[in-house]
Amino acid sequence: MATEHFWFDGSDALQQKLEEAGLQNEVGPVLQWLNLTLQLIGFPRHLGQHVGGFVLTQGKLTRLVPIQPATMEARRIIQWDKDDLDAMGLLKVDVLALGMLSALRRCLQLVDATRGGRLQMHQIESGDEQTYDMICQADTVGVFQIESRAQMSMLPRLRPRCFYDLVVQVAIVRPGPIQGGMVHPYLRRRAHPEEEVYPNEELRQALGRTLGVPIFQEQVMQIAMIAAQFSADEADDLRRSMAAWKRKGGVARFHDRLVGTMVTRGYDAEFAENIFKQIQGFGEYGFPESHAASFAKLVYISCWLKCHEPACFLAAMLNSQPMGFYAPSQLVQDARRHGVQVRAVDVTASYWDCTLEPACEVAPLSQYPGIRPAQPGVRLGLRLVAGLSEKGAQRLVAARAEAPFGSTEDMALRAQLGTLDINALAAADALLALAGHRRQQVWQAAAIKPAPLLLKAVPTQEAALVLPETPEGENILFDYRSTGLTLRRHPLALLRPRLAKKGLLSASELNALPHGRQVAACGIVTVRQQPQTAKGTVFITLEDETGPVNVIVWKSLRQTQRAELLQARLLAVYGVWQRSEDLDNKGFGAVRNLVAQRLEDLSPLLGRLDPASRDFH
Secondary structure (H helix, E strand, O other), rough: OOHOOOOOOHHHHHHHHHHOOOOOOOHHHHHHHHHHHHHHHOOOOOOOOOEEEEEEEEOHHOOOEEEEEEOOOEEEOOOOOOHHHOOOEEEEEEEEOOOOHHHHHHHHHHHHHHOOOOOHHHHHHHHEEEEEEEEHHHOOOOOOOOOOOHHHHHHHOOOOOOHHHHHHHHHHHHHHHOOOOOHHHHHHHHHHHHHHHOHHHHHHHHHHOOOOOOOHHHHHHHHHHOOOOOHHHHHHHHHOOOOHHOOOOOOOHHHHHHHHHHOOOOHHHHHHHHHHHHHHHHHHHOOHHHHHHHHHHHHHHHHHHHHHHHHHHHHHHHHHOOOOOOOOOHHHHHHHHHOOOEEEEOOOOOOOOOOEEEOOOOOOOOOOOOOOOOOEEEEEHHHOOOOHHHHHHHHHHHHHHHOOOOHHHHHHHOOOHHHHHHHHHOOOOOOOOHHOOOOHHHHHHOOOOOOOOOOOOOOOOOOOHHHHOOOEEEEHHHHHHHHOOOOOOOOOHHHHHHHHHOOOEEEHHHOOOOOOEEEEEEEEEEEEOOHHHHHOOOEEEEEEEEEEEEHHHEEEHHHHHHHHHHOOEEEEEEEEEOOOOOOOOOOOOOOOOEEEEEEOHHHOOOOOOOOOOOOOO
């Protein structure tokens, strides 16, 4: 029975080891500690509260369950857990908190301010062809749910062209369908409709909407009722056992009943076992169809905004951090590749949040002809400056509204900025308009001493010291340290001549190569993923000045080159280029990956990114 518990129960194994050591009857601090440890097995690891959960009752809740004050003011929590509430038959409702909802709200507000009117989610046109073109190309950095490596790899193969395709896309890259072996059959049937067959015609009712392949939690329940003759109560019990928080603990007891009945009724044993594997996968994480549909709505809205209002989308995403799959640097790099003008943090123009400004005369280019040509520019906000307090930033904005700043000292005195705030702004190159290049900014910031509040703030008049400008590589380094991103050249653009001599290709050069070519590439590691369903495979995303490169590292290579895989900031990958040619009539469907055969840690090449240093040359 130990395998049915989420927590590991090693009491029998431990007792055996003690007996082998002849210590089973000994008494001492270590054995007392072990005994207490065994007693704790099965207890909750921590007590937490659901951020959006509430309980509905007919009478006063306080007469039914014990309630205590929460750490947050004016909040109360129930001392029972969700299973206790369920056992008592109390109705519990969970409201899902999603950062993307806040980002979409901010984005729609920015669109309203830019375009006029009041755009709401339900007013966004459905079935927009350009949006689906973008999705089919896996151009989904920053959008909701379909932005991960696994989802991006699936998009060109599934090729969503309607809303229900997005519902399937959200749900199919999950442990349930993957462990049940349902992904490839579904993709084949989308490409070859003639392969849509059913183990028994009675299952068409449950599986017709997904081409005969079970993908959703509800479909598994329907199969259990139709093919294994579960009652409604038994099917609901099965659903509860598949809940994510139950892990694998509750589904094993259904195996004989489900598989046995299906085989007895004439179903193929392999199909029945695959259904049960899918149930086990849902025990890890699987989607109900209703859940997937609500998520697909947010997927489409976020994709439409990214496609048609990329500047507003970027500003909203940056103002909603921390959230999502990508860091601000990657969001900015992606937006700039799509023609969005991004402008640096500037004390004479920036607010706390990222804002929109009129575009330059040259309209930004875009690979999607339907994008509105007049995209605004995005001014990065003071929120991105590491070490700058929000209160200090708000005082700066208020002082600037009264009158423009005449100098760095004038700004510091009028905004009552402390030493830490001034130094943070100088390090972020945010004083450019007042003090000149970064070294001048740092020098002036270091010379400013906050005056006592009782004294009148009067700027001093001193001759400015002229310092040499900071080298480009050093500026890039300081950009990353102070704001987490740079608007200058990508670090690999500086290293490209040296990388080219080593035969290392860029992302754009790789994308032009045919399938099966032996290649080598290099980039900054932005993502490392090792899904539980990947059987030890690690997925890496490298970024260079031309775009991302998706890398697959098999388990064998992961074990032999673990240090390079986990520690490298700048990683060179030698391997085989994979490029599928299963294209549709629009040319979508190409999946590109670099399958690694050897890894090399080139992090020392980054050095200080100073052209005068030996590390760079």
